[in-house]
Amino acid sequence: MNSGESHFHTRRSALATLIAAALLARGQPSLAAPAPQPGAARFGYDDVVAQARILGGRPFDSGGLTIPSELSKLTYDSYREIRFRREKALWQESGSDYRLLPFHLGFLHDKPVQLHVVKEGNAIPIPFTTSLFEYGKVPVPKQLSPSLGFAGFAVTTTLNDPKVQDEVISFLGASYFRLIGRGHRYGLSARSLALDVGGKQPEEFPFFRALWLEEPKADSLDLVIYALLDSPSVAGAFRYVVSPGRTTAMSVTATLVPRVEIPRIGIAPLTSMFLAGEGDLGHRTDFRPEIHDSDGLLMQNGSGEWIWRPIRNPASLRISSFGDRDPRGFGLMQRDREYGHYQDLEAHYHARPGYWVEPIGDWGEGRVDLIEIPTNNEAFDNIVTCWTPARPLDIGKASEFTYRITALSTTNELHAMAQVRNSFSGWDSRDPDADGMGKQRFIIDFGDGDLAYFVSDPKRVEIVASTTAGSIAHTIIAANSATKGFRVILDATLPVGQTADLRVYLKSRNRTLSETWTQSWSVPAPAVRDAPGHVVTRD
Known part of the structure; x- marks a missing residue:
């Protein structure tokens, strides 16, 4: 942590660090903590919000964000040699189905994150030690401080089989995290915050300075995680409540304190x-x-x-x-x-x-x-x-956002209407014709919902198509018995140099049958020869 967080260190947390270090040195798989003192405040989200408010009220401090050169010099292949020893996973003695596995620093993961376990109301830092990891062909690093920190963590649970531990969530890299449901493989990622994505200036990547995980009890169904986020432009506090299952869900509370005006947050x-x-x-x-x-x-x-x-x-x-x-x-x-x-x-x-x-x-x-x-x-x-x-969010003031993320295999459970199953571009004549118009065909397959009812009488289904520029030249609808739905064919025209947004949905009389398919397309200006061998594009 940086110096701005020293206000939150107490004699109790210092004692907890010493106890945790001693247990890990003896190879114990779980952390112990002193019993909370009568009347002592229990660590929670309000404590993280207080830290974020202090950070956001001060200039960004990049101190303490470097790691030893022997770790930053690790290559992709050498970093993959380093693996957490699963037999040392934390919480094995908690009686719950959860296990905590920290990630090693190195390679691209060069910003240390301080990990803590919240046990009986006490926030206990997890000290770094090489005994937690297997290094394979990589030489074991020497003289690394117990306060070094980690790259992040993964949590496993009995997600797919009551007798097997599988990863359900991981936090690794900047403010990225991933969660999966039953039968899933890791794919896309969520992020806690994005700054200037697609903007005129380079994207800024907020990162976690510290993460806290409440130690689950034997009957715990949910996993609670807190995070302190920092960046040159903003500080923030996050609370994540993870509920594993067939469709794993996470409830998120985010409190953001901007240091500067952020046009694209x-x-x-x-x-x-x-x-x-x-x-x-x-x-x-x-x-x-x-x-x-x-x-x-x-x-x-x-x-x-x-x-x-x-x-x-x-x-x-x-x-x-x-x-x-x-x-x-x-x-x-x-x-x-x-x-x-x-x-x-x-x-x-x-x-x-x-x-x-x-x-x-x-x-x-x-x-x-x-x-x-x-x-x-x-x-x-x-x-x-x-x-x-x-x-933009107000500078120096806390803004709160609450939402829920669910990892899904299908979108059928989100709504009962017909859904877009496929969409293609057919023939493409975007090179303008003599009238300066480009043409393109789009093919959309709608399925599910109540479309099967209408397959025997396609005349009762109407295409509703619109465009923000150009025109819809022609539409065709055909029953698709293979998908128990309908295929829509749409021909659009557009003047040279323009971009249009197309929208298509199906209805029967005044009843909407499908979700709305939308796509953008454009007709670029033609390339012309401005001099021998020199091709330019005219806007």
Whole structure:
């Protein structure tokens, strides 16, 4: 911790540190703590908020954020050699199904996080010791301080089998965390806060200075975590309550104290990878038909409309904003769960979850932003979505946001309407014709909901299509017995140099049958030869 946090150290926490260090030195798997003194305050979220208020009221201090060079020089391969000894996992004697496993510092994980266990109301620091880790071919570091800290942690529980410990959540890197439900594989990530994503200046990455985990009891169902976040622009306190299960959920309370005005602050940000989907033949790098952690952004706006926006790997940075007030939910989803659509025996993209964010309380005016960044490598997350308030948060004042994140396998349980199952671009004639108009065909498959009822009489189903620019030239609807739904074909035209947002949904008389599919497209200015061998683009 930095000097600004010394106010919160007490004789009781110092004693707890010594006891914890002694137990770990003897190889004990769990921490002990002195009994709380009568009338003594129990550590909780208010204590973390108090620290965030103090940090936010002071200039950012980068002191204490370096690690020994022997750790920062670790390569990707050498860092992977270092593994936590599972037999030393904390909480083995708590009687609960939870186990705590810290991560070692090194490689890209170069900001130390101070980990604590809250036991009987006492916040007990977890001292670093090399005896907690196996180092493989990497030489065991020497003379590392017990106060070094860690890179983060993972928690395991009996998620998939009552007799087997599996990871359910991990915190690693800046303010990133991941959670999974039953049968899931890790895929996309959540972040506690995003700053200037897609902005004109470089993105700023807030990080955790300290994390606290309440030691679960034998009958504990939930896991409670506190975090102190810091960054040059903002300090913050977070409370996470994790509820593992078939659909693991996490309730989040965030208290943010900006040091400066932040034009683009992302609340409840999610980040994912999209390299190639069913409509991206040109982005495939090998035999696999599709390569992505998520395939679409799902939203329910404040008026109750459900909206589906397919994700793409764009040719250039693309930012889409959906203005709203008090959104009901948004998230990045992996709807396609068919193994055969991915053919990946290692990544298991078909088993990766989607994250659904449900705001709690009044979030006011703002927008859901979707940032799509070009990539040719599946190792990098290139998709970000978040809620951006309409006006910057007040400098020096605490602003609170509360929401819930759920790890889902399917979106069928979120609403009862028909959903977008696939969408493709058909023939593409965006090169303008003699009239200066580009043309493109879009194909959308709607399924589920109550569409099966209408398959025998497609004339009762109406396409509602609109565009913000250009025109809808032609639409076709056809029953699709394979999906028990309908296929929509839409031809759109657009003047050269313009961008349009398309919207399509199905209805029968005055009854809305489906969520709204939306997509943007553009007709770029043609390249012309301005001199021999010199090609330029005219705006």
